[in-house]
Amino acid sequence: MIRIISAALRATVQDRGRFGQLRAGVPPSGPADPFAFAAANALVGNDPDAAAIEIVGSPFTFRCDDRRVIAVTGRDVALRLRDRIAGWTAVFARAGEEVRIVAGERSRFGYLAVSGGITTDTVLGSRATYLPARLGRALQAGDALPIGAMRVDPTRAGRTLVAPEYQDEQVRAITGPHAERFTEEALAVFLSSTFQVDASSDRMATRLGGPDVVARQGEILTCGVLAGAVQVPSGGAPIVLLADHQATGGYPVIATIITADLGRVAQRLPGEPLRFVRVARDRAVAALRDERRAFAAIA
Amino acid sequence: MSISVREFGESALLVEIGDRIDESIVSRCRAIADAWEAAGHGAAIPAYASVVLRFDPLRLDPREAEREAFGLSQRAIAIATVPARTIEIPTRYDGPDLEATARSSGLSVDELVAAHAGREYRVFFLGFLPGFAYCGMLDPRIVAPRLERPRERVLAGAVAVADGQTAVYPFDSPGGWRLIGHTELVMFDPARQEPALLRAGDRIRFVRS
Numbered sequence: 198m199i200r201i202i203s204a205a206l207r208a209t210v211q212d213r214g215r216f217g218q219l220r221a222g223v224p225p226s227g228p229a230d231p232f233a234f235a236a237a238n239a240l241v242g243n244d245p246d247a248a249a250i251e252i253v254g255s256p257f258t259f260r261c262d263d264r265r266v267i268a269v270t271g272r273d274v275a276l277r278l279r280d281r282i283a284g285w286t287a288v289f290a291r292a293g294e295e296v297r298i299v300a301g302e303r304s305r306f307g308y309l310a311v312s313g314g315i316t317t318d319t320v321l322g323s324r325a326t327y328l329p330a331r332l333g334r335a336l337q338a339g340d341a342l343p344i345g346a347m348r349v350d351p352t353r354a355g356r357t358l359v360a361p362e363y364q365d366e367q368v369r370a371i372t373g374p375h376a377e378r379f380t381e382e383a384l385a386v387f388l389s390s391t392f393q394v395d396a397s398s399d400r401m402a403t404r405l406g407g408p409d410v411v412a413r414q415g416e417i418l419t420c421g422v423l424a425g426a427v428q429v430p431s432g433g434a435p436i437v438l439l440a441d442h443q444a445t446g447g448y449p450v451i452a453t454i455i456t457a458d459l460g461r462v463a464q465r466l467p468g469e470p471l472r473f474v475r476v477a478r479d480r481a482v483a484a485l486r487d488e489r490r491a492f493a494a495i496a
Numbered sequence: 497m498s499i500s501v502r503e504f505g506e507s508a509l510l511v512e513i514g515d516r517i518d519e520s521i522v523s524r525c526r527a528i529a530d531a532w533e534a535a536g537h538g539a540a541i542p543a544y545a546s547v548v549l550r551f552d553p554l555r556l557d558p559r560e561a562e563r564e565a566f567g568l569s570q571r572a573i574a575i576a577t578v579p580a581r582t583i584e585i586p587t588r589y590d591g592p593d594l595e596a597t598a599r600s601s602g603l604s605v606d607e608l609v610a611a612h613a614g615r616e617y618r619v620f621f622l623g624f625l626p627g628f629a630y631c632g633m634l635d636p637r638i639v640a641p642r643l644e645r646p647r648e649r650v651l652a653g654a655v656a657v658a659d660g661q662t663a664v665y666p667f668d669s670p671g672g673w674r675l676i677g678h679t680e681l682v683m684f685d686p687a688r689q690e691p692a693l694l695r696a697g698d699r700i701r702f703v704r705s
Binding site: 216217218219220221222223224320321327329330331332371373374418419420421422423425426443444445446450453454455456478481482485486489 | 502506512516545621626667669
């Protein structure tokens with residue numbers, strides 16, 4: 198068991214996402230920052246399908262009944278056990294030892310993985326929490342969650358992965374699928390401007406302010422969407438969809454953030470700048486391959 | 497029928513087979529989604545005239561995925577794999593937009609209700625919210641553009657119309673459709689074996705209660 202002593206502003210169990218219910222209109226949910234989530238699992242030796250805990254705010258404090266390898270990832274996060282230990286590092290925690298996640302000023306979504314993974318019951322084929330439809334719930338102080346058998350020995354502790362450049366305001370995107378619904382000028386504005394992250398951003402979307410990007414036609418026939426899609430509603434302020442996005446949408450998608458950079462969009466804080474640079478699909482696949490290679494190297 | 501296959505990021509494709517709401521196009525989208533999922537490449541999301549096909553680009557080369565999506569879209573024939581059901585939705589016509597919608601349609605409230613309850617609709621697809629089913633088509637006399645300013649809160653069970661379509665809100669949520677009534681039916685319940693009450697392809701009928 199992992200016992201939650203304090204549950205921060207909001208902490209939820211997430212696995213990679215509930216992709217089997219999109220056709221019933223159920224958002225995928227899963228981690229807002231998929232790279233940090235996958236890294237946390239890789240650090241502790243879990244399968245990519247294992248569930249971990251997504252944490253917003255602080256304080257988040259817990260203990261495990263038995264000894265475990267644990268890791269915290271995300272933007273500006275660290276662990277405090279006996280000492281303060283940097284994020285993105287596999288750490289050995291003793292049985293019953295109290296561990297606190299240290300969320301810095303720039304932290305937004307943190308991920309705590311425990312070797313063996315969180316093994317709460319699945320709902321509709323997944324452990325991903327989607328609060329609006331009450332698929333799972335927010336964790337509370339006093340919760341005890343089951344965890345799987347520890348799969349790696351404690352010598353794993355000390356392994357690290359490199360965090361992405363969360364300070365970098367530039368993210369890579371593939372234009373389309375509705376790029377032709379925008380004029381060349383609008384596309385140029387989109388690719389050359391600096392946008393600001395709006396305070397209303399959440400797990401559903403990173404909402405942006407800045408110059409308006411005007412579509413030729415305001416709405417499209419509703420179509421399926423995915424995390425990373427940059428929708429442009431008729432008002433002209435782009436929205437980058439994240440984990441809790443609706444399965445379908447009615448606004449043209451000017452570009453799609455490459456999977457490797459999606460977490461950096463989610464981790465942007467209100468008021469921070471964001472710029473888009475266009476890349477070809479091959480580059481996006483290569484970035485994904487590098488990611489998996491980094492995980493394989495510490496397996 | 498023209499088929500276009502577009503990049504949707506590096507891990508998905510968007511197949512478009514039309515640009516209007518038409519029952520035969522909708523069923524063909526569903527057939528394409530079924531075929532993609534049956535091939536084991538990943539999840540698919542069909543809508544009116546397009547399908548999103550997801551895949552892992554490290555397991556399936558994106559160019560190969562495109563070829564396959566194209567071929568499969570050409571071959572896909574809309575066959576009902578599951579027999580269509582007819583589901584009745586007991587409805588009280590008491591929504592806040594009932595009178596205004598009747599007025600904008602040039603109908604009396606009774607005529608509007610008779611027009612809405614008087615026909616069978618097809619469930620096109622689900623999206624927007626868990627269990628939210630896009631159904632149509634409305635009697636063309638019903639004129640109901642989306643609200644210019646969506647409501648911040650529509651209650652679960654609200655029966656709504658917009659742009660030729662009708663739906664029931666499964667959860668309390670923001671919403672831009674015009675509300676003409678409500679039902680007590682639970683549209684989405686994760687504890688049910690099939691959580692969404694409606695599935696694409698079903699026929700539905702609103703019954704005055």
